[in-house]
Amino acid sequence: MSMRLFELMLWAAGKTVLLSAVSIMIGFAIGLMVCAAKLSPNKLLSIPGRLYVSLFRGVPLLVQLLLIYNLLPALGIMVPSVVAAIAGLSLCTAAYQAENLRGGFQSVPRGLLEAADMVGMSPWKQLTRIRAPIAFRLTLPALVNEAILILKASSLVSVVGVIELTRMAQNLSASSFRPLLFYSVAGGIYLVICWTIAGGGSLAERMLKTEGRA
Amino acid sequence: QDSLERVKSAGVLSVGTETAFAPFDFIDETGTHAGLNVDLFEEIGKEMGVEIKWVELPWEGVFPGLEAGQFDMVAGPATITKARMERYRFLTPIAEATVAILKKAGDDSIEKPEDIAGKLVGAGKATAQLAQVQEFGKTLPEPIETREYVGYNEAYADLAAGRIAAVANSLPNIAYLAQQQPEVFATVLPPFGLKTYFGYIGTKKPEDQSLLDAVNAALMKIKEDGRLAKLQEKWFGQSFETPDEVTDPNV
Amino acid sequence: MTRSAVTVRDVHKSFGKTEVLKGIDLSVPQGSTTCLLGPSGSGKSTLLRCIAFLEETTSGTIEINGQPLGFAETGDGKRTRLPQSDIRKVRSRIGMVFQQFNLWPHMTALGNVTEALVTVRGMKRKEANAIGEAQLARVGLDDRGHHYPSELSGGQQQRVAIARALALEPDILLFDEPTSSLDPELTGEVLNVMRELAGGGMTMIVVTHEIGFAASVGEKIVFLDEGKLLLDGPPSEIFGTPRHPRLQQFLETYLDRGAATLV
């Protein structure tokens, strides 16, 4: 494999990382809203929240991507490839992150909130000062896990016309006819990225650890 | 809005294709998108005074994308068939698409197309080539078995891995592949079955017709002044006689 | 000082169908220490939580320094919920120290103590820190301000919780079994701090199983049983003979452990 092709693979890997990172972040924001909706006592919010999670977790990402890319234009909404890819990944990961966050929020011990009540904190302050920071620490491992899953799942976004790492491997093997080589290289690159994320995750966990335990 | 006006005013014609379909579209050793389509559309662009914007996606995403209006037309190209013509508009053929057999280099058991009798043959799922080889198989003394792949590259990989005896695909594609990888693959001549052609595709939406007419006119011009034949020589090692328009395809 | 800091009038509290408090009347004079005793499940914690308005009573009223907490009686015997801001205002007179400490794990000891000063009272960080350090010093933890709860022993955590409550200068402190999750030596630490507070004139209501502490520090002992207030009086009267038979039975489980054989 020539240097040039290896560079191409790395460039595609960069795209993979970028797509995943952006999607994880957007997904986190959406996930937060879905989680809030699901936890809401108002049925008008909680039922759509539940439905969202059920649908986006229940349908394979591949199918979601194709539907976003091809069904929305039929309704008059044009979606460029990259937007469709990010939308698909974000909407999907949002469902998983919403569930993680819900778990985190619900595991914040009630007593900590009662203590906040007793010193007179408003509900908003309780959320921003107590609930969210603690829930975030509790969800961090799940978040890292989700980042790795989305990184791997991003191998599917080629169906909406984005050339990321796996697609690049497919393309290059099609023209050079050395599929095993290119797939192995792609696998190796994925591995390096995954291990980097996992390493960063445990580092962050360790940094937050002294504070994390009660 | 009329598509031609839109394309002209934007100065960009966007074309959907799969870049894993050598020699029409592929990524070369230097990592650039190359192939007959790239050269031919460059000429078309010159004729029409627009730039070409490539949208690259896997084949299963191409037609849904076209219907959804993600791009103006599809390069591909695709084999011109009756069924497809009902749904899409094909432009003038750019190459012959008659089916031939690809075998593993050094496989003496297949010398002519009929030798695939009783063997396992691969082809892309829902392709015209699959239908052709299945028809051809019925004429043989022993029936053939077919295996359908999501893409031709998986079929080639499986042929190299030795799981299937042959792959049925259009002659230009397999000839190019055998030429690139002579130690792995070989073409079995002659092609068989009914004569078919490759063409570029657009929709039948009324607003698209003026644009497709313009592209077709550009293509005809390129064909008439011999540029197309030269490109065919460059990419296939030979040129093809193609009709100006296919009105009643064989399949 | 006979003004009442906490007045509980005919308070009932049900969870679903089970009535846990069955009409409690109680008056806690300002500056006094009241100890709540009673067998497990008798409703001690529930009563304390009602006084802190962490639970809403089913009926009855609770007044803090003469002001109604949570609900206001309307003339016809019904009651309306007061606005949240009123509730927060009245409740700001009360501090609560929980059995499980409930320190916020992501803040240092000092952070725990100053959090409300900054976010609720709107103080400057610096000002708040000065107060926080003073309060920590008061409970003997001047050198532990920058430790996270997980780095403190149980007794130290409990004292941080007390400092947190004290920082807001409440009139009334509520304690729910403040020592039951501590080991004997740590228990001593915390009881000493409480003894000092009692000496300093703080109004305190303490749910406790430490009979000895109750007997020596409580100016008033309240014995709850099955959601009813069975006994209410000074320790000499409550613990003195003849004892109420239910109390006697309750105390036996302690005496039986032979704590007395030592002396």
Next chain:
Amino acid sequence: MTRSAVTVRDVHKSFGKTEVLKGIDLSVPQGSTTCLLGPSGSGKSTLLRCIAFLEETTSGTIEINGQPLGFAETGDGKRTRLPQSDIRKVRSRIGMVFQQFNLWPHMTALGNVTEALVTVRGMKRKEANAIGEAQLARVGLDDRGHHYPSELSGGQQQRVAIARALALEPDILLFDEPTSSLDPELTGEVLNVMRELAGGGMTMIVVTHEIGFAASVGEKIVFLDEGKLLLDGPPSEIFGTPRHPRLQQFLETYLDRGAATLV
């Protein structure tokens, strides 16, 4: 009956670099009750766990009914680990009751009690059930055999744990703070069962913070401090005046709680 049930000779135990037990010698006569007291971290649990061979000692020997447990001394002062089957055999003479009960949550009370009878002793289910029921009756739980641990109160769980240990008819029972996670009334239940066992001639070693219980039931009191055995004798001697200064300091934290003011 002066034969020794448990003999501990110069036992040292280190975790990594910290030495937790610094040469313990102890002899527990058959049929007696020995109570282990000491401040937190002094090594009480570690010693008990060494006796049950849940921890391996770093040096020194432990004998159960005269048989070495875990290691055999070879002539030259070194020692070799005995085969696993020997260890199991000697250990089968010992029953242990944990502070956290450690009942198996997927088995009923009866299942917990009979498990070892069936899998270790190879008894028939029916036979084992008969024994199990008898043991549960002995701790007052004849009607709770078919409940899962999660359906039992803390005191009931602790008594199931005792029945589980008793079912194997051990010669020696070890208890690690058997009541410290129980509330006062449940504590009474469990101490009563233990008192009965002590009366019935079982050899028991009990780590406890219940000074009263130790004083009244222990025939021998052992006071550990910083990994050393500081005091060892009958309660009258240990608790009687003049007291050892370290013990006095330790006891003060209890006395300070005023437990004595009641009587």
Next chain:
Amino acid sequence: MSIDFGLIFARMPEILAAFWVTVWIWIVSNVLAVFLGFGVATLRRYGPLWLDLLLRLLVEIIRGTPFLVQLFLLYFGGPFIGLSLDPIPAGLLGMTVYSTAYYSEIFRAGYNAIPVGHIEAAECVGLTRGQIIRRILVPEMTMLVLPQCVNMAILMMKETAILSIITVPELTLVVGAIGSQQYAFVEAMLLLALFYWFLVELSGFLGRIAEARLSKFRFAHS
């Protein structure tokens, strides 16, 4: 664009056959993976250190690369090292290996979540190591890890769609092919979505029932 399911419904028998292929590969590979995953976790816990490290490396490699890439290497690369498998066996093997890695991590966490005291209690009454694993660890673990296993099974259900690249005639391949033959792409995708959603919801529902039945084995509050 009009939506017309008629074209696709005409091919229902084929679709149901593919549905069945998806379901049985999913079930068989997951059942195998649960047992193998338990085996891997057990070997890692009780086996020698080198085996633990080796298995850990393998698990990390499998969890760190997309299933698509693994499957491709297994199916198209296998023959070059003498492992030439037909699509269905290859798919089954790929799914099983991939899921085993994940299940083994669930069981490893399960082992660690069982309070040490429960094991010590068993040692004290004389159970052997084998008996402890069989009688205490396995049943306790079952109830600890059940929710995660259900979750995992659902994730794997969706991974079966990737088997299409090695020509396993499963749901995505067949419905996709029918869609492109009939030029009913969107209809095909909607139908696919519906099928998978149904399967996922069904598994979630069954999982919840199983959990409810096991709920009385919760850890006692201690």
